[in-house]
Amino acid sequence: xxxxxxxxxxxxxxxxxxxxxxxxxxxxxxxxxxxxxxxxxxxxxxxxxxxxxxxxxxxxxxxxxxxxxxxxxxxxxxxxxxxxxxxxxxxxxxxxxxxxxxxxxxxxxxxxxxxxxxxxxxxxxxxxxxxxxxxxxxxxxxxxxxxxxxxxxxxxxxxxxxxxxxxxxxxxxxxxxxxxxxxxxxx
Ligand code: S3P
Numbered sequence: 081x082x083x084x085x086x087x088x089x090x091x092x093x094x095x096x097x098x099x100x101x102x103x104x105x106x107x108x109x110x111x112x113x114x115x116x117x118x119x120x121x122x123x124x125x126x127x128x129x130x131x132x133x134x135x136x137x138x139x140x141x142x143x144x145x146x147x148x149x150x151x152x153x154x155x156x157x158x159x160x161x162x163x164x165x166x167x168x169x170x171x172x173x174x175x176x177x178x179x180x181x182x183x184x185x186x187x188x189x190x191x192x193x194x195x196x197x198x199x200x201x202x203x204x205x206x207x208x209x210x211x212x213x214x215x216x217x218x219x220x221x222x223x224x225x226x227x228x229x230x231x232x233x234x235x236x237x238x239x240x241x242x243x244x245x246x247x248x249x250x251x252x253x254x255x256x257x258x259x260x261x262x263x264x265x266x267x
Contacts, residue, residue, distance in 0.1 A: 091189035188229035
């Protein structure tokens with residue numbers, strides 16, 4: 081895989097994409113882009129409102145559009161970017177192939193459904209977090225997609241440790257870009 085100035089973080093709700101991504105970007109002195117935040121800014125609505133008023137298919141369309149826009153902007157400006165995907169982005173049909181073809185490495189932040197559930201219970205603003213059975217079912221349904229990521233990192237621990245693991249075990253600096261360490265798949 082050639083050096084790339086963009087690294088995407090995938091993972092289920094509560095996996096720490098935003099927290100880990102913010103810290104990682106700070107350490108690398110890269111820009112942090114949060115796909116959910118981009119969608120909210122562009123739509124002028126919070127995510128629960130988008131789901132409520134426009135429905136999930138409209139949200140998925142915005143998500144796909146903003147993903148393309150974020151990659152395009154980073155490439156155009158030659159900016160080095162850590163891109164936090166939404167929890168469902170990488171599980172949408174064609175998303176892993178799209179990112180692979182664009183040459184964007186993806187790290188899957190993985191944690192057990194129990195840990196993810198514990199984190200999401202205390203937070204609001206997630207329209208797809210309804211109850212434990214549906215949360216677990218969605219996790220199981222999406223797992224095969226996350227397993228397509230280039231690397232898997234255990235994200236059950238403290239965010240700072242997750243970042244340290246990514247920096248020491250998974251990334252090799254290459255100027256203002258990074259290489260993923262080895263060509264290993266997450267499975
Ligand atoms: C979603 C996860 C959310 C957000 C939206 C849909 C999902 O992102 O994109 O609510 O489909 O799992 P987080 O994983 O950042 O909560």
